[in-house]
Amino acid sequence: MISGADSRLISMIFDSINSAIILVNEGGLISSANRRAIEMFSADDRDLVGLPFKALFMPEDRDILAENVINITRRDGEFETEAMLLKRDSGFFMGLVSTSMLETGEGKAVVVIVHDITKLKGLERLLSKSERMIFLGHMLDDISHQIRNPILTIGGFARRLAKIDMPKRDYVQVILEECMRLELLLSTLTEFIRLAKPDPRPIPVGSVIDELASIVKEAALENGLKHNVSMQEGLNGTEEILVDVAAFKKAVIAGLLNACESYYEKCRSDGSGVVDLEVRPSDQPPWTLMFVISDQGDGIRPSIMPHVFDPFFTTKTGHIGMGLTFAKRIQEEQGGHIEIHSEFGKGSSLYLYLLSERRRAVRTQLL
Template sequence: MLPSPPDQYPELMHHILNMVNSAVLVLDADKRIIFANSRAAQLFNCGVAELKNLDIDQLFMPEDLEIMVPNILKITRDASEYEGETMLKRQDGSSFLGLIFTSSLAWKNGRGIVLTIHDISNLKKLERMLKVSGRVAFLGHLLEDINHQIRNPVQVIGGIAKRLADRQTPRVEHVQAIVSASARLEKLLDTLNFFIKLPRPRLRPVLLHEVFETVVPSLTALARQHGVDWTVEADDNLLQESVFIDTELLAKALHEGMANACEAYDDKHHEKTVQFRLMTTQRPDQPYALQICDRGPGISAQDMPLVFSPFFSRKSKHLGMGLTIAQRIQEEMDCDLLLESSGKTGTCLTYCLVKERRRMIRLRKMPD
């Protein structure tokens, strides 16, 4: 907590605060601005005199006045400080993303507040650019693997076609090999096309029971196709909760995880089971999750770091893109995908789900 405002040397204090390369505002107990430094005037595109005596509400967006602003003030007065990001409004009507630091200030008839504000709009743009650059770099590495994956079936087709050209009567196995290699190549190209052109998620609040109605029938069909017994577990109360997702993309991610679980078993396994369940987590930002578990042999410690890598598979004739696609979808929805595996208990894939993109400080007003 800052000390009481000094009665002596006010001009010196003003001079010092004007030298600070951050916007500084001082509020009295009635949340009116009693001091603004020159950097604050620049940030809000007005003069210092225009900021003085303004209610701090006039610098926030209208949608944040009922809940977020009172919460920031209460947190500051109760805990002596606050730090967070929010959109702020300039006097000319434009807006910017501000990083706010607040401190409690002892005042004559209550508690005042000091705010330090930084415009981080450009930093957020840079963050988005870096995210895009990371994807571009990933696709660059992916191209090297694509080159290898395409060359193999093309060489098979070319080699066998050459043999056929030397024969008057084609052999059935040669024709079948060409058909098989062509099918693999077609599947590879379709998968890569989906992965590279993955649409931006259309995120919206969706009740979990709607998610189940969408995904369970297709997952059931996939389990039957692989001869796998599977169980579905979901608490009725949890099914009434909502999550912020793109249902269609989540269904695709779950399909890839389910296929991976079904393929964990080989012909030696007499009992093939997969469990699909809705669960809660200990994560405030991602409080719910969908989990797919198998009882297969598990993933070795040396393979665990590679399971989400493109084209990684220990099974022949598998592309090894399923979990890569699932992870990419989860990342696009700002959700985590967790994997646990053991030789004794099998493998569990956990799809964490965001309930609300807005922070709690913007959702619920704190009690007085």
């Protein structure tokens, strides 16, 4: 038995905790709430008690997310998620909701602890922006290095030409080539900086494949290769994915270029090389589908695998090394993911993952 003094002490401790603590009974109603919960939800002293737990959620999350919070807690003993929560004065905030089970004299209750993480989310966005600025700073350092070499070459040969009476064709050719490389570098950089943020929309995967088929065919024919475009058995093309098709095409083209260039010259001339684009169910949640670009070319040395997405990284003469950097940025900004797997001497596969739903399953289906 808990004495009256002990009960008052427990109540004082309950109210002194600087997190919202709510008890939800077996009927889904709030049976108790500490003072911090009352303050966090802008409620009157007794306004939360007796209120359905799901009333704390935004209207679009009440039927699924709120139900899942309780159902999963009762099934697994605990649960944690982030959710936009509704105050009693119609305001709202981003909350971290953590739950666990508690045996009481009146049955099993769900203990809900809520932290207001609105400011933390703002800091995350600021940090993301800072990381982007750091990335651009590193890129500018690379640009400086990339531009300096052509300029030194151009300057050196120009000075030699200034000292002779007759033009040297080989000198002039070097100057022209270096100028063209510099122009390509600057145009690629400009395109990267001005690349519009993708605007993904729900589109049937069959329509996306139709858009990509001609691109795969053209890339293969230009390089004297065979090609295949397919969907794994079980997919019918009606499944929707979130994708900005125009932006996604650029990512696919970058992958195709890498695949085509992975073959030896003899494979291009005799037509024995093949480039494949296959759509498969994703093997990595939360992404639902993946577009896999495969080749059986040279493969990638293990020592350079960590750098394949780095800006200006290339092992090919005359290349800028920004293709996969473009693809990575596009994928990340449209909520997708990108990976590359390779076995040196046997070929590579580029995996482009996409979502079918921005929201997690806990928000879209009863679990």
